[in-house]
Amino acid sequence: MKIILASSSPRRIEMLKNLNLNFDVVPSDFKEEINLNDPIELVKNFAYNKALDVKQKVNDEALIIAADTIVYKDGRVLGKPSDEEDAFNMLKFLSGDRHEVYTGICVMFRNDCIIDYSCTYVYFKELSDLQIKWYIETNEPFGKAGAYAIQGFGGLFVEKIDGCYFNVVGLPVSKLYDIINRMGINLF
Numbered sequence: 001m002k003i004i005l006a007s008s009s010p011r012r013i014e015m016l017k018n019l020n021l022n023f024d025v026v027p028s029d030f031k032e033e034i035n036l037n038d039p040i041e042l043v044k045n046f047a048y049n050k051a052l053d054v055k056q057k058v059n060d061e062a063l064i065i066a067a068d069t070i071v072y073k074d075g076r077v078l079g080k081p082s083d084e085e086d087a088f089n090m091l092k093f094l095s096g097d098r099h100e101v102y103t104g105i106c107v108m109f110r111n112d113c114i115i116d117y118s119c120t121y122v123y124f125k126e127l128s129d130l131q132i133k134w135y136i137e138t139n140e141p142f143g144k145a146g147a148y149a150i151q152g153f154g155g156l157f158v159e160k161i162d163g164c165y166f167n168v169v170g171l172p173v174s175k176l177y178d179i180i181n182r183m184g185i186n187l188f
């Protein structure tokens with residue numbers, strides 16, 4: 001079966017590769033505009049639109065996988081930081097507290113479409129301004145929801161998590177497994 005990952009995220013590509021699957025990468029051109037306050041509806045909607053965009057582009061009988069990740073705290077949705085100041089404000093906001101990471105995941109095959117999500121609680125240590133500034137200098141916050149990468153230096157700031165680790169990195173693989181099984185597809 002042909003599999004297409006509708007994502008340009010190097011992390012998602014790596015996580016899918018780790019499952020020993022052969023797949024093509026076709027990034028979507030869907031423009032994410034944060035216009036919903038409900039984090040679950042937002043990530044499900046974005047994942048669906050990314051998958052749909054690629055399905056229309058490839059016009060092929062392939063299994064399409066798309067995902068979208070955001071950070072959420074106190075009613076605020078954090079996407080990718082636009083610049084250093086934005087990254088600083090996000091990290092300051094997350095410092096010393098718990099937040100949620102949501103990933104929406106959408107799988108399309110023929111006329112089937114399943115959309116689901118995963119949520120992980122992440123507990124950040126208290127960060128000094130100096131630590132935040134150092135972290136921004138590493139450039140790691142850019143291109144990451146909430147301005148951090150748990151799989152990199154950002155892991156130094158994480159006290160503990162409650163939920164799926166892979167969800168935080170952008171692809172909840174156990175949720176993907178559930179969806180594929182629900183579709184009656186045998187990949188493993």
Ligand SMILES: Cc1cn([C@H]2C[C@H](O)[C@@H](COP(=O)(O)OP(=O)(O)OP(=O)(O)O)O2)c(=O)[nH]c1=O
Binds near residue numbers: 050144170
């Ligand atoms: C919180 C967190 C996010 N991230 C990343 C995962 C996602 O790539 C990114 C959120 O952006 P997304 O919009 O979900 O994805 P993307 O733009 O990178 O890729 P595409 O739309 O083509 O699929 O943040 C980490 O790598 N580590 C983390 O700890």
